């Protein structure tokens with residue numbers, strides 16, 4: 158496995174997809190998902206110039222955090238249980254996977270107690286697939302009205318995942334759905350909400366996500382093969 162070469166090739170594909178969507182490649186951040194590799198490999202990713210690392214499990218994140226500290230910009234991208242919030246607030250820069258009011262309230266509470274404001278994304282389940290977590294698009298307005306009252310969080314955008322094995326058309330319509338939802342939320346002008354980020358696209362579908370406006374692509378497999 159040649160991590161530096163894989164990163165270079167992904168960077169080129171990001172640049173091509175950006176160009177074909179008339180977008181600036183600098184507006185797209187590569188988040189290297191290191192969940193399947195050890196801290197040494199993650200260090201190699203850092204050394205190759207990718208500073209944003211994503212983990213999907215709290216314990217695995219904490220192990221890597223112990224090894225690498227706050228040198229990387231850390232992203233928590235996987236389902237988060239309320240009772241684990243206390244371990245990560247203030248350590249990760251962005252929590253992508255906030256899928257309920259209850260979870261957001263807990264993050265806000267813990268952040269306030271530490272005297273900080275935690276950046277988060279709200280995860281939506283655009284496809285309606287049952288196995289995926291995420292809020293339903295139809296709940297967005299009611300949810301954001303409540304989220305906008307929480308003082309310990311800053312909502313920086315939205316996150317979604319396309320269903321596994323979906324066709325290209327389906328995948329694109331999921332990503333388009335998230336973009337439209339983000340535009341709709343931005344119009345409401347909620348206080349602690351800035352719709353700066355769309356976290357969508359993984360190894361198999363990041364080019365489609367970039368065409369639909371992704372600003373954060375979460376890539377694992379393609380870097381570590």
Ligand SMILES: *Cc1c(COP(=O)(O)O)cnc(C)c1O
Nearest residue numbers: 190213234359360375376377378
């Ligand atoms: C594992 C994971 C990714 C990366 O997926 P790859 O197919 O390995 O690129 C992205 N997002 C989330 C939420 C993940 O759990």
